[in-house]
Amino acid sequence: MKSKRKYYQEPYLSKLNTRVSGKHEDTSGVWYTFEDTIFYPEGGGQSSDRGLVNGLSVADVKERDGGVWHLVAGALDGDVEMHLDWELRFSNMQQHTGQHILSACFKDMHDLDTVSVHLGRGETMIELDSGHISDQVLAETEIRANQLIRENHPVNPVWLHRKDLDKYHLRRDIKSDSDEIRLVQIGELDSVGCGGIHVRTTAEIGLIKISGWEMIRNHVRVKAKIGVSAYTYFAQLHTVLAQIGNQFSAALEDLPERVESCLRETRELSAQNKRVTDLWLSAYAKTLSIPEIDGCFKLAELSKDHLKTISEYWLNLNQRPCLFISNMEGKTNFFMRIPENSPIDIQEFMKQGRDQFAL
Structure with missing residues (x-):
């Protein structure tokens, strides 16, 4: 049975009362569908939500046969109460929106297309259609992305029919075969087909820090800390550098010389x-x-x-x-x-x- 997807209608809703509408069991455990759900299923490089249903942990959420199925650690029936792991949800929203910003900047500034993305716990990875990238390109992209964050552009999801796509300047081709398309627009900066969950404005992303890159499948894969993850990253850096500075009895700006x-x-x-x-x-x-x-x-x-x-x-x-x-x-x-x-x-x-x- 299809579920009403509250995570699209009200992405900031973290609690919901609903009813069980379906049940399925496999080797992973017991899966449930509900009349409505606030749990986002895994897809598009974004991990699924976590949380509780009637106090029982939700270990996974997947979309199958038009329904949203929840792997729940226990038996459910009738009325239930859902609670999202809001910290994880908001981090995913920040990461996903921040990834759109970075991908748009790589494309607009350096004509680098995004091949694939992965939003992990604490780290976002963007695979680019290039076999090399310079430190200068990364630095310029990071500066521009954070400027767009501070400018507080609105982030708007739009549902439209495929025949209306020519009215929009899309960053990449639409991969879905469906006639009903969901676009995510970031002001006048970016429009792209996407089924993920995003923050309301770029300011809610907070901060982007590109932390490195590696090669995969002959492509550059950029690693970034976004949102809360970026602040956590800088807090860890500060702690480590302060400890090293104390060991060398040196101020932060003097550490490179002292270490050398x-x-x-x-x-x-x-x-x-x-x-x-x-x-x-x-x-x-x-x-x-x-x-x-x-x-x-x-x-x-x-x-x-x-x-x-x-x-x-x-x-x-x-x-x-x-x-x-x-x-x-x-x-x-x-x-x-x-x-x-x-x-x-x-x-x-x-x-x-x-x-x-x-x-």
Whole structure:
């Protein structure tokens, strides 16, 4: 049975009294339809709503055969009361509207089309029809998108017949075969076919921060924090940077220089440590006489890198096969070297070493 989709009529409605109208069971559990629903089903890159029905959690919402089906953790019948997880719903609304803004800016400013979108928990991903993108393009797009947010443009969903589409300047072609089309218009900035839920004005998006990009299917996929997620992201950045600043006793603007200085000193100390360690291992190798079983040594507390170095020194001094073994922090390390053109049976040599040291 078809449900009245209150999430389209009243997207800010978070509580609803309605009645069960259908039931279906599969391997996931028991699914219900209702005469009305405020729960948005998964679709168009936007995840489905979550919440409660008669105090029972709604784990998923899907559209099937014209109905909106809700996966509910318990039995329902007759009258019910719905409660949305409003924090998640509003975040999805911010993300979806913010994604429209970003996609419009990528298209208008850089002629980059959006191939697909995914609105995740805390992150929005936009796949663009391009194999590369520059930091400058990302920065320009982010600045323009936030300017449009501050300008407080209205966001209006419009239902119309397919024959009337030529009256609108659409950012992309309509994918639906239906004669009834739902457009989402953002002022005079953007018009696109969309079945998602959006905020009323761009100001309600709050903030957009592009946080990075990656390659997928030979396309650039831009990652962005939008709305509440963006504010959370900046709060986390502030906390982390404040902690790092305290560790370095440095103000925020001085951190890059202090970190670079610290890394430079670390690299220098690491190089010095390697030189000293190599000298020590070279001297150590000279003290190791040939044991009863050719070249099999068990040393204390040496890493694999140490064994690699000392075995090289020992081989150069003695020109004989060698197997070095050491236990360090509960882990057994070993390294074997064989002179060029040696007739030795490598497997037999390793077996002798294992037998000698009971490995």
